[in-house]
Amino acid sequence: MTQTAPRPTLEAVAERAGVSRATVSRVVNGAHGVREALAERVRRAVEELGYVPNQAARSLVTRRHQAVAVVAAEPETRVFADPYFAQQLRGISKELTAHDNQLVLLLTEGREDHARVGRYLAGGHVDGALVFSLHLDDPLPALVRGAGLPTVFGGRPGWDEGRDDVVYVDSDNRGGARSAVRHLAGLGRTRVAHITGPLDQTSAADRLAGFRDVRPDTDPALVARGDFTSGGGERAMRELLDRCPGLDAVFAANDLTAAGALRVLRERGLRVPDDVAVVGFDDMLPVAEESDPPLTTVRQDIEGMGRLMARLLLRGLDGEAPEAADGASVPAASGVILPTTLVRRATA
């Protein structure tokens, strides 16, 4: 572990270039109105000295930090259960990087952490926040609201239904569910069951809604509650089979659930997709591709969601209307919904 050396200041550059600090500052910040000859001298001096602006000093006067916080509740979300969060992070990181912003990661484990995060956000260390709030009773949203920071949410928040001052990005859970169920119907399946996720998460609720859009008159016995885990999928599949032995298709709320269902189906001697067709949601690769048979599922553009969240926030920071995001639909509330695609493999 080496120690860090003292770094050159604006002052040093100014001296070397034979100009004032103000001029160097202008050049460094790309301002107009500096004669090219001088600017060139300054650039050379910067180069020679290996000058890098001190962000702390700059923040002190500009009140900008070129940094954005990403806040996620670790135990409540499925953040660490699958590569989902990592992919969002990647998208966020790409976009922030492209605009020279840093990513400060704030993970919360419980109540104690909330106070800390609140303090941090209120402390004016970052210019905005990207918040993942998947649960109805998540305290995080109120917290960032209290901090008064520009914020974009990941996933449609369950609270605040009617508000249009809440900016969020989500994938089209409802539409994706519809396409899955329609696909099953197109295969000639008539007894289509659904295993839901935990319904206090909007993604699960929306997928159920999509299922109902296509099958409004479904027998309630064909809907079983899961919890986004494969164990939950197994339990629900057993229930379903006991209640409705004649079912010929299952739409599972996510891939893990589908994997559990697949296992029970096999154990009961039912062939997939011949006897029962199965469609999942997420396209979580290690699960969907490795399952046996490989899973037909609804893919969402997870990295794209992350990128879009960052883009919306950055635009908001620059004072532009965040609704202007390109390439994405803009529904009533200030939410942006990304499309999903059905990936056909072997189970349906």
Added chain:
Amino acid sequence: MTQTAPRPTLEAVAERAGVSRATVSRVVNGAHGVREALAERVRRAVEELGYVPNQAARSLVTRRHQAVAVVAAEPETRVFADPYFAQQLRGISKELTAHDNQLVLLLTEGREDHARVGRYLAGGHVDGALVFSLHLDDPLPALVRGAGLPTVFGGRPGWDEGRDDVVYVDSDNRGGARSAVRHLAGLGRTRVAHITGPLDQTSAADRLAGFRDVRPDTDPALVARGDFTSGGGERAMRELLDRCPGLDAVFAANDLTAAGALRVLRERGLRVPDDVAVVGFDDMLPVAEESDPPLTTVRQDIEGMGRLMARLLLRGLDGEAPEAADGASVPAASGVILPTTLVRRATA
């Protein structure tokens, strides 16, 4: 997206409490030598005003940032292929949080990013760096070295063999591999094969070394090269079976590889574990638990690695000897190796 309000300064607190800025500063920073009565007045003022210190101003004078960078090369590592990285991050986050440090995440995609990261690290925004460098020819290490920042590496770096100024944390890949192969031997297996990972990563090389420790005289035909993916595992397993139809056990370099091997074994009509026993590495849950049959594998304490990395770095920053980490062995180089445990499921 709300706008942020102007926040109270030290000055404001001082005025309200009827003391000088210096006194407030002392109280806020928990310094000794302030009369309790005054301190109490200050605390009340802080409370009433909702004062939060401005970190930028503080950094400017202390040259400390209470922030640590986590640097990871996204495409080169398996960072986003599995929950591995997320878990390390969680451990890091916990430890940093406990010491009031922020986590700045720096993800690199390619060459352009390296310059950016180098600039950032050299820019004195963070007090230290946690670097994931799994490849032999990774340019990142040189980069952080150039930035002159205290650094701890995640995973044993392949370069710098003899140096003792390199601090890293790794899990006991070699010992874990040994325990896997010994377990197989204990089961009475005599023709034990190994599917390696990409050997330019030290984790893969170390696992191979562990295999060889226990089976020094293994027929080279019993070792096939994989790449940490299930596809690679399939290919290698086919090779192995073609070359040595009589093999009765396989130690796969990781769980994904094992999953691929399992598939080929089944496809060839071989029973697991009756005909061929299989052991993986990682205990990557969605794969190890969902595989059919559930995978016996070597578990590493991934979160613990992250936590330890952070702890070592923080100690280094405080000027203490980083080698003093509790609860972990301290080998010759300044690397800390965390133990692994064998998790028995159904495949061996």
Added chain:
DNA sequence: GTGAAAGCGCTAACAA
């Protein structure tokens, strides 16, 4: 177009 000077909010000598 360029420079001089005044802070941004804080800590750390140094005096008192």
Added chain:
DNA sequence: TTGTTAGCGCTTTCAC
């Protein structure tokens, strides 16, 4: 024990 003072490195009026 407490206050006064001098910056930390930068941006930004405001003169020139």
